[in-house]
Amino acid sequence: MGALDDDIERVLFSEEEISRRVAQLASQITLDFDKNNTESPQPVVVVGVATGAFMFLADLVRNIKIPLAVDFIRAQSYGSGTVSSGAPTISSDFLKLDILGKHVLLVEDIVDTGNTLSSLIPHLKSKGASSISVCTLLDKPARRKVNFELVGEGKYYCGFECPDHFVVGYGFDMAELYRNLPYVGVLKPEMYK
Ligand code: 5GP
Ligand code: MG
Ligand code: MG
Numbered sequence: 001m002g003a004l005d006d007d008i009e010r011v012l013f014s015e016e017e018i019s020r021r022v023a024q025l026a027s028q029i030t031l032d033f034d035k036n037n038t039e040s041p042q043p044v045v046v047v048g049v050a051t052g053a054f055m056f057l058a059d060l061v062r063n064i065k066i067p068l069a070v071d072f073i074r075a076q077s078y079g080s081g082t083v084s085s086g087a088p089t090i091s092s093d094f095l096k097l098d099i100l101g102k103h104v105l106l107v108e109d110i111v112d113t114g115n116t117l118s119s120l121i122p123h124l125k126s127k128g129a130s131s132i133s134v135c136t137l138l139d140k141p142a143r144r145k146v147n148f149e150l151v152g153e154g155k156y157y158c159g160f161e162c163p164d165h166f167v168v169g170y171g172f173d174m175a176e177l178y179r180n181l182p183y184v185g186v187l188k189p190e191m192y193k
Contacts, residue, residue: 013184026063044068052109055171056137071097100128108136114146138162
């Protein structure tokens with residue numbers, strides 16, 4: 001056990017659970033996006049929402065068995081605190097690829113209030129994506145404030161429903177730390193002060 005683990009009160013989703021679930025999501029995505037199984041054979045562009053989705057995206061795409069491109073977009077709403085500041089800012093300049101006419105799979109760490117997706121999806125839609133799907137590791141339905149609409153034949157994939165706790169690990173940070181933990185957990189109460 002290292003110093004990072006010492007700050008953790010409780011593991012919510014273990015490395016093994018995450019890995020099993022990621023493999024299932026990837027199989028489903030492979031089936032759904034396989035050229036032979038859809039009417040619109042267009043290359044898939046996987047767009048990760050930086051920074052939180054980086055680890056999930058890496059594990060997910062290495063289990064997806066169809067050709068795909070990877071890009072990142074940045075949307076920030078949290079700052080260094082644990083309470084969302086509302087409407088996120090989108091740094092669209094980070095999207096390098098042209099998504100016109102492409103099927104986009106947006107990869108998120110968590111859907112919380114819904115603010116991020118309700119800004120990002122219309123933004124990507126305006127760049128001409130022919131469908132927009134979302135794959136999120138976690139979903140906190142108890143905290144939803146805004147709804148979002150998928151685009152075209154877009155589907156919604158979710159790893160786990162998450163209880164209403166502020167989580168860290170497996171990409172999730174608090175003030176940019178803990179992202180490198182291989183599991184998702186909750187910090188000891190004194191760490192939140
Ligand atoms: P939204 O409220 O817009 O749906 O989510 C905004 C972002 O807040 C998420 O993408 C994620 O980066 C961050 N977020 C939401 N819940 C948590 C949490 O429990 N832990 C951490 N570290 N970040 C969270
Ligand atoms: Mg995020
Ligand atoms: Mg954050």
